Amino acid sequence: MQVAAIDCGTNSIRLLIADVAGGALTDVSRRMEIVRLGEGVDRTGRLAPEAIERTRTALLGYAAEIAELGVDRVRMCATSASRDASNAEDFRSMVRAVLGVEPEVISGEEEARLSFAGAVNGLNAEPPYLVVDIGGGSTEFVVGFERVEHAVSVDIGCVRMTERHLHGDPPAPAEVAAAEADITRTVDAALRKVSGHGAMTLVGLAGSVTTVAALALRLPEYDAARIHHARIPYDDVAKVTADLLGSTVADRRDLPVMHPGRADVIGAGALILRVIMERSGKLSVVASEHDILDGIAFSLA
Incomplete structure (x- = not known):
């Protein structure tokens, strides 16, 4: 069976077309476009018409590939921005x-379940796992062994915190401090709710984490195979975070592993990861290239 999974988040829209057999996925195509669907949602509560149009343009390309390959089943999940927006019906x-x-505007709990399913499949690390999916508008915290507990x-x-706090280029120390305080309050509450301190392995998902991992590994170009399941020490995450928050958007965009559409929000994403590691007491994070997109694909099988 061939399936197509689409994940539309606050910052990016991604496509996975995969063959599913015997409980395993074989990639046929993976694509990602930065569309910033959630631009301004934290402030206005609405999806901007130009953001919906950017998403429509990317989706047209995905739909053409799905039709060309004759995919058996399609599922599209939309997450944080389209949950929050008062005009979400325009998007749908x-x-x-x-x-x-019909796009499924899934709950945060369903988003967490799908992310966990994608992340732990094939993971060789000590459970229980604390899986964190750092998105553009929200972050999911999931604890479990083989399934979500x-x-x-x-x-x-990364988008929400940038728009709320990090306005300078580079952001001023006071802006970073305000963002860190906001993140810390939220992370502490989340870790208490999921009993995250007791997890043995921290697993980080999505573009902020994999970009930080690529920078920590000093890769000459973005290499998903090198990044997937790489274990990154806290000290390396802290250094990369400080470097990103101390540089301009133009400087970040020049980094060889940086997607241009991520350069303005990666500092906030790295800061979220660093705070999670500090508050959970984890000395390293395992970066995963498999996440909610893989979970959506598995759900179709």
């Missing part, structure tokens, strides 16, 4: 027109 009607399926979704993400 656009998706129906382009893709021909506890999960919570909280409204901190």
